[in-house]
Amino acid sequence: MFPAPPTFEDLNVWAALPVIILSLWASVLLVADRFINNKFYVAAYSLLGVGISLVIALFQAGDLFDIGESGTAFEGMFMADQFTYVVNIVALISAAIGILISYEYLERTKLDRGEYYILLMFSAAGAMLMGSSNNLSMIFISLELLSIPLYILSGIRRPQEESEESAMKYFLLGAFSSSFLVYGIALVFGAAGSLDLGEIVVVAQTISEQEATQRYLLLIGAGLITVGLGFKVAAVPFHMWTPDVYQGAPTPVTAYMSSVAKVGGFAAFLRVLVTGLPIIAEGGDAAVWVDTLQILAALTLLLGNLVAIMQYDLKRLLAYSSIAHAGYILIALAAGGVPGVGDSAAQAALVYLAAYAFTNIGAFAVVAAIEKDDSTGTTMDDIKGLAVKRPWLAGAMSVFMFSLTGIPLTAGFIGKFWVFRAAMDAGLEPLAVLGVLTSAISAFYYVRVVWNMYFETGDAVVPERQQYLTSGLVITAAGTLILGLLPFILENLVRDASLAILR
Amino acid sequence: MQLENTGVSIVSAVLFSPLVGVLVLLFWPRLTDKQVRIATLINTLVTFAFSLLMLSQFDSSKGMQMEQVDEWIAGLGIYYHVGVDGISIWLVMLTTFIMPIAVLASWTGIEEKVRLFHGFLLLLEVAMVGVFVSLDLFLFYIFWEVSLVPMYFMIGMWGSKDKVDFFGREMEARIYAAVKFFLYTVAGSILMLLAILYVGNKAETFDFMLIRDLMRSGQLVFTEETERLLFVGFFIAFAIKVPVWPLHSWLPDAHVQAPTAGSIILAGVLLKLGTYGLVRYNLEFFPNAAIDFAPYIGALAVIGIIYGAWVSYAQTDVKKLVAYSSVSHLGFVVLGIFAMNSAGIQGAVLQMVNHGVSTGGLFLLVGMLYERRHTKAINAFGGLWKIMPIYSGFALVIALSSMGLPGLNGFVGEFTILVGSAGSDTLDIWYTVLATIGIILAAVYILFMFNKVFMGPVTKQENQELEDLTWGGNWYELSALVALTVVIFVIGLYPKPFFELMDGAVGDLVAQLDATLQVAMK
């Protein structure tokens, strides 16, 4: 009844090497942490582990490892293609920068515990796995692997009320939404009889109008999965947790979370919807969920950008901004349901995610740099006159703000360009127009940040320069500019990323 | 379609030579303010020298030339593609010429954060030259947007110290102006981004030359409706930048609040990005829509000519007066462009240069006065000619050039534009008649300003001690004015080479437009 035990070659372990190394490294460190008193070394070892993993991921992405034609591992559970590699790279870079910007912050707020880094690594592994899942059960497990450490990290600053509260909210709502996801998975399983995306897609594409029950199961399942993943990526109307959690969590955690949760969430989103569930609508040739996602994208764009305008706290502002940016990636996702556009949409989403990861972590890192030890000092007033006190910090922040606005020569522009292009390709012009309009609106609040830093004078005290955080900032700022100046780097990277079944 | 990579072109040297200065200013450990100024001046002069070299190599018998192509984002058909033709070369020359003047204009005016300011100046130069030389829509858009950022900072950080009453709340006027400038221009350019994306997707490349070939060969055709929408997408972005009446509301704020160098560059070059775009993209890509819209845009231009002149006459602030005069002058340029014949377009291109020189000069003059007197109110002056004869002499020449006195540069441009519009197939003769009234009005407001400031007896005690220009005392001001004046005379008396160089490019464009027009008229 069971086939012969698989060989190493069958398992194709090499393809999953980065995530395996990362998880193992984290597990070892979990134990070793007990014996390391100076938590600096835990941070350093974590960074090393992430670094090793990243190097391997880069080699894989550059086609330097021969990993076989099929590109699957672990008997089809694990998808090892260019998409996976790019997600790996982005997640790992986020993790590395997350570690860099955390150390001093944790130190000065008396939070320097070893498990912080370990949890961070585990959640990165979760995000990586989400990008490579080829099976709904994998999606669920990796999602939880991503989320649970993040719940803990948000509350790591106990007994501070804000931190605890944000962790609690995040946890309860996260669990609530994963139950939607699980139920959706169950229904899809009920309709397709398999959890493997490759088998689901066959059903999804061949299902006819007559098989009403199955069809409805599939549709409702897809809808519930959308809800579950929509929560993770903070799509409106599943976004309510975002501002509270982002504001309450320690800033480096927010920085890391804002990036890695989106990377993982959208990677899974793309895998599930574009690869697994391109259900064709009646009488059309695009997937049914295109319209649904269009609605979500439109809501997300509008709400995120409009509400962000009125924010006074920078963390909260960036939280709404991250909601808004989810909207732009949702545009790409929606475009992914249109035949022939799936691949370019996925590429656009990847480019956007990469650009966003650098920019957003950088922006939060600046906030972390100016935050005081009692976790105040992150308001608009506190950055007034920053250009005089800390010119380089202000300069970096301006770069991030311009990138988030989508001004050319920054990564943000490249991401938006790709996304709008995909939308145009897919015939979603109204959505592209909305995206462009809302990015003009976004200029309002991003520019206000720059304005406060450069044009206003303020007397807020800014913490001392922090060495590792600065290096993290340099990397993110450089990344933002380099990706903006030399977009072909990204283009080369994502060119072979291919997900689409609809051609 | 693919383009072959080429070697490095002199155009790239012009484009990126200010970047050297940016890097130096960023990373050189210790520089005094004076060294910063000198380094920037040298850098801009070197750039100007490069552009002169480029001019000397220009072959008026060829169209687009000195092109450089490098593959950039191959998957999307995006290239690093730069080059110049008879239209863009003059605007590049204008930019590289205005920049040293802007540096000289801020020689003593800028005393805070000198290094940053000059860094922004040089960055702005890269962006502006980039807009003129880029032959790829993607590249163009990048430079277009980048040009915003330094100007935003220049206005916001080094702008005037005025306060405005902003609906009950006191506010720094420069900040309001900076933000307004930024938002208006961004709002315009996003529509253009959509249009660019659409065209690029349709053509499967973003390269200007390839798209142009596709369109001319009929391989890329838009429906009437689409073409109009795309035209509007591009037009609004450009119109805000120009600014075409009634989108000019940001201009008085930005001009008045900007530091002198900022005003010079804004008036001198930045506004031309819009008019250049109209010629390069709107006319080239969407001739049918352009013909359809020409009467309406021409009407806006004419209204702008008269309205701008009329409104500037009532101003009490010298700088605001000059700012509104730009609305009027740029109205002529737009009128010339949408006359859609050779005379109109060549006049428009030359007038872009002229306006850059003369209005840039006026802002320079106002800036000098402001530095000496710390006011821009017209009433604060009077009789300066007696106190500062040399300064006033230059002011006279530049004011007359702005007024369009024959023999000076402004006239050549305005005349050619009006000749074009008078015989235009797209614009009625009445447009020309009304626009010519604008020439009368130009005399009215310019002479009003000149009389109030420079003539009459000296009544204010503060004005008695104002310092005139001398080589020993303020060589930087004098040399900037001399340079401007020389150009004013050269273009005014001998514009032939200017027209000669652009004749090929414009002739080519007009031939296309004429063909479209012939079809449209049938």
Added chain:
Amino acid sequence: MLESSPVAIELYVLLSAVLFVMGTLGVLLRRNAILIFMSIELMLNSANLALVAFARQWNTIDGHLMVFFVITVAAAEVAVGLALIVAIYRTKKSISIDDLHKFEG
């Protein structure tokens, strides 16, 4: 009669749906964090029920496997959740989620 005829798959799914809705309502109506958490467990288990039922229908082990994972993950969540509840109780002396409203806007 009823006893001997096979139970239709629809009934399992119906039951699981009812349970899922009840869990959802629990989350919406209860204030006590632990009870909310229990409601979430109910939702997860309703999904488990559906999974098992479908696995049986399709005669594959995928569904069963998934159930195991769901149970495991739920356990992990319980660990984290309880820890958080305890921590909150220590600072606030309350586990009513309506007391969590430090943020606004």
Added chain:
Amino acid sequence: MENVLTAVPLVVFIPLAGMLINLFFGKYFGEFGVGFIGVTASGLAFVVAALLWAGLRDNNFEAVVVNPPLFDGWISIPSANLEIPWQFRVDTLSVTMMLVVSGVGTLIHLYAVGYMHGDPRFPRFFVYLNLFLVFMMTLVTGNNILMMFVGWEGVGLCSYLLIGFWFDKSRVFPDGVSEGWKNSNAARKAMIVNRIGDFGVLLAIFLTFWTFGTLDFYKPDEQPIGGHAEEAEEHALVIASTDEVIAEEEHDLSNMGFLNQAQVLLSDGEEHQVKFGSVDLSLKAIVTLITLLMLLGAAGKSAQIPLFVWLPDAMAGPTPVSALIHAATMVTAGVYMMVRANVLFHHAEVSSFIVTVIGATTAIMAGFIAVGQWDVKKVLAYSTVSQLGFMVAAVGLGAYAAAIFHLVTHAFFKALLFLASGSIIHGMEHGHHHSHDSHHAHHEEEFDPQDMRTMGGLRRKMPITYWTYVIGTFALAGIFPFAGFWSKDEILADSFRVFWDEGELKGIFALMLLITAAGFTAFYMWRQVSLVFYGEPRHEAGEHASESSLLMTLPLMILAVLSIFGGFLNTPSDLPLLTDLFGAHKFTDWLGHSVVNAHAGEFLWWLALGALGVAVFAIFAARQLYADETTSTVRITGDPLARNPQTSQAFALANAKLLWDEMYFKYLENPFNVASRFLADRVDWQFWHDFFHHNIVYLPFDQGAKGISGNVDKVVIDKGIMMVFARGPWEIARRVRRVQTGFVRIYALTILLGTVLVMIAILFPDIRDILGI
């Protein structure tokens, strides 16, 4: 001799060199050096002009077009067929103008050296004067209408600069305006009014270009068609016949200047249709339009109704300027232009009629106003306007040669009169200073050296000035045999001819008005002579006045000689003795080589005698009214005309200049200013800038954002702009929150609602069609 003719650019470049030298080095030279350079530059230009005259004669009077060195073109757009070169034209008309400009100019330069003595900006004055010569020469030598326009505007600029030369005078007039501002505003007024005229010239240029495809008067290698040097010798009226001759020949229009094209096309008797752009008119209509627009330009430059108002104000400039620019040369540019375009005017009957009416009306109106003036220069200014009206009317009557002839003689005697009046003013000022020095405290009142009421009795103090002034007066009044007699008579004779021979109404209209104007001329001139020179001095200044230096009186004497004999340039035929002595129609024949429609008028002895009678009568009337005893009391009692109840109203009207300025202010300037302020403050700023862009664009955006975000951050609200409006949504949000009990559950509820939304969207894709989105 052709190589002499190629020297024509020198007439521009020599004054230019003089101007540049004085501009850059004038401050090192001192008055003598500056004056020397200025006068020399002008004098050399005259020499060149004289050489050109000789050269042209040797060249059989054939026009030559010369390209300047260095500038091988100006505006040149091959793809638009727009080719406008810098080219100098030497023909009889341009050489005439050059001679007048540089000849009179040199004398005035010389005079100015004396007049401007001691002025702190002495060098600059000569810079401006030389610059004026540069532009005036460009105007008259340009071979295309645009180059003429360069000079046209350039002289306007110099006029502006020179009127406002004393912009800094701080003397305050009784109406509270300082003299400096008056001068500056007069300068501005001149420039702006001229610009209104330029509007016409520019439009005429555009029409010309699109109609004829070129702006060249004539191409370099062609001669005017219809030039009838031979016919002119027969003193016959041959215009009608030349048309037929022209029509018979074959012409290549594409290689012709626009004047020849017009000549050919308009003479062939066929209808030609002109089509360009949106214009579709007959050639006749276009030519009428062009000429009317030219008339508008000429009205500006040559001070005709309705644009003459700047010229009286322009007297604010130093007197040599008034003489050179505002009497002898610049103001005649309009007449020059119309004569240059005589081909067009000749074929545009409607325009010619309007030109005649405008010219004649201007002549009489200005003559009337001059009667009521007190300012010695204002009288002369209105006199100039009046005489320019004569010239313009002559153009309208087709008497182009007569117009230019009058232009030349007028240049002589009007320059003379102005310079003499300058001498008077100089003398008065000198006397004022003299008396001022002796008694200090007495002179609180401001002294106006130009007010004729303060003069009187200067005949003995300034004999040379007196005698030259009287000569000038006779010349202007048209007393035989002074210059004005001949030139004015030719115009009058022509108007009669037009009426009698051609039966045109404009002829008799012009004749009536012009004769009356001539009467006015004689009257106000003698009134002036009486007030200034006769009687007793009415002011201490007059008592202390003394004759000006030789530097100033020498030009007066030379000009007086020219005013006496200038008329013999164009002696009519068939006169006893004079014709034998001076030849017949010399000037008309000479001019006929370039002005194709020039023709010699008949000498009507009865008309000449009549006009002379009118002039003499007017002089005697003035002599009677302003007798010595009256003159001596005029300062206290006012003008005799004002005292006489029959004429007092007319005098008041003349004194008030017929209220032209006031009307312009009320109906044009003031509305313009008010509208301007309204546009700028209300429309552009308050409505468009503040209201629209703030309230309509910015605030709703702001409010919308606030409404969505529900509870706006307190800090922002407190600082915020629209507290009141933002409170509303905030309160609602708070109330909503009070009903709900907890946030987390709201969040969960939202998620549930979102799920429902997603379900609806995914299960019922048709819903979009139903909702219509």
